[in-house]
Amino acid sequence: METQRKTRIQVENEERILDAALEVFSERGFRGATIDQIADQAGMSKPNLLYYFRRKKDMYEALIARLLDTWLEPLRELDGEGDPLSELQSYIRRKLEMSRDFPRESRLFANEILQGAPHIRPLLETELKPLVDDKAEVIRGWMKQGLINAVDPRHLIFSIWSTTQHYADFDIQVRVILGPDRGADGRFEDAARYLEALFLDGLRPAVAGNPLPRVQSL
Amino acid sequence: METQRKTRIQVENEERILDAALEVFSERGFRGATIDQIADQAGMSKPNLLYYFRRKKDMYEALIARLLDTWLEPLRELDGEGDPLSELQSYIRRKLEMSRDFPRESRLFANEILQGAPHIRPLLETELKPLVDDKAEVIRGWMKQGLINAVDPRHLIFSIWSTTQHYADFDIQVRVILGPDRGADGRFEDAARYLEALFLDGLRPAVAGNPLPRVQSL
DNA sequence: CGAATTCTTGACTGTTTGATAAAACTCTAA
DNA sequence: TTAGAGTTTTATCAAACAGTCAAGAATTCG
Numbered sequence: 001m002e003t004q005r006k007t008r009i010q011v012e013n014e015e016r017i018l019d020a021a022l023e024v025f026s027e028r029g030f031r032g033a034t035i036d037q038i039a040d041q042a043g044m045s046k047p048n049l050l051y052y053f054r055r056k057k058d059m060y061e062a063l064i065a066r067l068l069d070t071w072l073e074p075l076r077e078l079d080g081e082g083d084p085l086s087e088l089q090s091y092i093r094r095k096l097e098m099s100r101d102f103p104r105e106s107r108l109f110a111n112e113i114l115q116g117a118p119h120i121r122p123l124l125e126t127e128l129k130p131l132v133d134d135k136a137e138v139i140r141g142w143m144k145q146g147l148i149n150a151v152d153p154r155h156l157i158f159s160i161w162s163t164t165q166h167y168a169d170f171d172i173q174v175r176v177i178l179g180p181d182r183g184a185d186g187r188f189e190d191a192a193r194y195l196e197a198l199f200l201d202g203l204r205p206a207v208a209g210n211p212l213p214r215v216q217s218l
Numbered sequence: 219m220e221t222q223r224k225t226r227i228q229v230e231n232e233e234r235i236l237d238a239a240l241e242v243f244s245e246r247g248f249r250g251a252t253i254d255q256i257a258d259q260a261g262m263s264k265p266n267l268l269y270y271f272r273r274k275k276d277m278y279e280a281l282i283a284r285l286l287d288t289w290l291e292p293l294r295e296l297d298g299e300g301d302p303l304s305e306l307q308s309y310i311r312r313k314l315e316m317s318r319d320f321p322r323e324s325r326l327f328a329n330e331i332l333q334g335a336p337h338i339r340p341l342l343e344t345e346l347k348p349l350v351d352d353k354a355e356v357i358r359g360w361m362k363q364g365l366i367n368a369v370d371p372r373h374l375i376f377s378i379w380s381t382t383q384h385y386a387d388f389d390i391q392v393r394v395i396l397g398p399d400r401g402a403d404g405r406f407e408d409a410a411r412y413l414e415a416l417f418l419d420g421l422r423p424a425v426a427g428n429p430l431p432r433v434q435s436l
Numbered sequence: 437c438g439a440a441t442t443c444t445t446g447a448c449t450g451t452t453t454g455a456t457a458a459a460a461c462t463c464t465a466a
Numbered sequence: 467t468t469a470g471a472g473t474t475t476t477a478t479c480a481a482a483c484a485g486t487c488a489a490g491a492a493t494t495c496g
Contacts, residue, residue, distance in 0.1 A: 007463090007464090007472070007473090009462095009463085009472080010473095027333060027334065028247075028249060029246075029247045029250055029329075030250070031246060031249060031250030032247055032248070032249030032250050034453065034454085035453075035455085036452090036453075036454095044474085045474070045475065045476095046453095046454090047455085047457095047474075047475065047476085048474055050454085050455065051472095054455085055455080056454065056455090084421075085421065085422060110328070110332055110387075110388075111247075111332060113387070113388050113390055113391050114325055114328055114332070114387055114388075115245060115246060115247070116245065116390055117390045117391070121390070121394075124390075124391060124394045128395070129394055129395055146423060147423070148421045148422070148423060149415065149419060149420070149421050149422070149423050151412050151415050151421070152408055154395055155408060155409055155412035156416070156421075157395075158381070158388075158392065158395075159384075159412070159413070161384070161388075162380040162383070162384035162388070163376070163377045163380050163381060166377075166379070166380035169328075169331070169332055170328075170332075170380070172334055172335045172342075173331050173335070173342060173346070174376065176339075176342045176343060176347055177346070177347055177350050177372055177375075177376075178372060190370055190373060191376075194369050194370050194373035194374070194377070195373075195377070197367065197369050198374070198377060198416070198417070198420060199420055199421055200420045200421060200422045201367060201419070201422055202415075202416060202417055202418045202419040202420035203302075203303065203366045203369070203374075203417055203418060204303060204366070204367070204418045205365070205366060205367050225442070225443090225493090225494085226493095227443070227492095228442085228443090231443090252482080252483065252484085253483075253484065254482090254484095262444085263445060264445095264484090264485090265444075265445060265446080265485090265486080266444050266445070268485065268486085269442095269443070269444075272485085273484080273485080274484070274485090
């Protein structure tokens with residue numbers, strides 16, 4: 001059986017639909033979204049949309065499938081050969097950039113996990129877990145060499161995920177608290193600065209009169 | 219007009235319904251939840267449930283109203299007169315305990331914020347923001363005295379919220395990654411230990427041969 | 437007790453929503 | 467240019483769902 005070649009129109013419309021679906025699903029979750037809303041957002045009729053994706057579920061699963069890969073890319077880039085502190089700093093920066101540039105994807109993922117990962121659970125076991133296990137081992141290696149403080153690397157990863165994704169997922173709350181002073185870019189710059197300080201040095205100040213007696217990361 | 223006194227049955231049933239509603243709303247969000255599911259969970263017929271809460275929205279709003287108060291309680295307890303590091307540590311511990319003991323409430327809140335806070339937005343402005351502004355000022359005071367490292371206190375609060383709530387909201391993901399080795403209690407103990415280390419000292423190790431040149435917090 | 441009040445239920449209504457059928461229209465390649 | 471494949475629309479359906487109603491059952495209280 002030959003793989004169906006896609007027509008120009010097919011490629012265009014599937015893209016348009018998935019973009020609209022991402023918009024709606026990320027805002028309202030799977031069950032909260034309606035096909036009408038997605039069709040509306042995509043600027044086409046409902047039956048027309050269903051010509052490309054026969055079921056609501058198909059759209060959602062197409063989105064989820066491409067999502068996890070993108071989502072894990074920053075962690076994949078974490079390099080065991082690099083300098084630990086700057087590697088982790090880069091990872092935090094990349095995750096924060098994803099929250100800034102792909103907030104809809106972040107919310108879609110959050111929605112899915114929040115509801116018990118009904119569609120993505122198998123992928124978590126087969127894709128997410130092995131990757132995290134692998135990178136946790138890398139980080140553990142750094143700790144054994146005394147290059148970074150010894151903590152549970154998996155919880156470290158959780159804290160990087162949660163703090164960075166917070167700016168996409170809880171955006172409304174963040175905006176209410178920070179006010180309109182600084183635009184979105186300013187918020188993310190401030191967040192990057194803060195997270196760097198937190199993850200590197202924490203809150204406990206260096207001994208007075210002995211400022212920053214820390215190893216300098218290159 | 220006299221305030222209706224509530225009968226025994228009324229008090230009991232409203233409690234039962236709200237508990238069931240919390241269960242269902244926190245798992246599926248407002249639109250994803252159905253009255254049938256809630257009635258089922260509460261062990262009563264749908265018309266009976268609707269006798270107590272005439273609309274689905276009424277249940278949701280009753281839950282949201284009582285939620286924010288509980289949710290902000292730990293932050294209210296942050297004491298400007300206390301020792302900064304141990305105050306913040308206690309705050310983190312209290313928030314983590316809330317994630318452990320009230321995961322449904324955490325998820326309900328996350329769902330609401332994720333969807334743009336359609337029901338709770340006004341309360342965020344009138345309750346959440348002033349409290350955060352107030353406590354941010356307290357934390358800023360500590361920083362000016364050099365008792366903790368200087369960072370943006372609002373982002374500090376965001377990171378405490380996100381890291382602690384992560385264990386309730388992303389519970390499934392956390393469980394997949396940590397495996398079944400340690401039970402729920404173990405997970406939260408590990409999380410508490412990790413977060414203390416992160417927020418106090420970060421990842422950058424003390425200079426070799428000069429172990430932990432830090433102010434000791436009492 | 438017994439009447440008034442409160443509570444519960446089965447049967448029902450109108451609407452929203454996911455999905456289909458088939459006809460009409462458009463595009464493309466020989 | 468035109469046959470056939472690919473695309474869009476109109477009309478429609480069945481299930482799911484929020485909410486109603488009226489009548490019967492249970493509870494309360496004088």
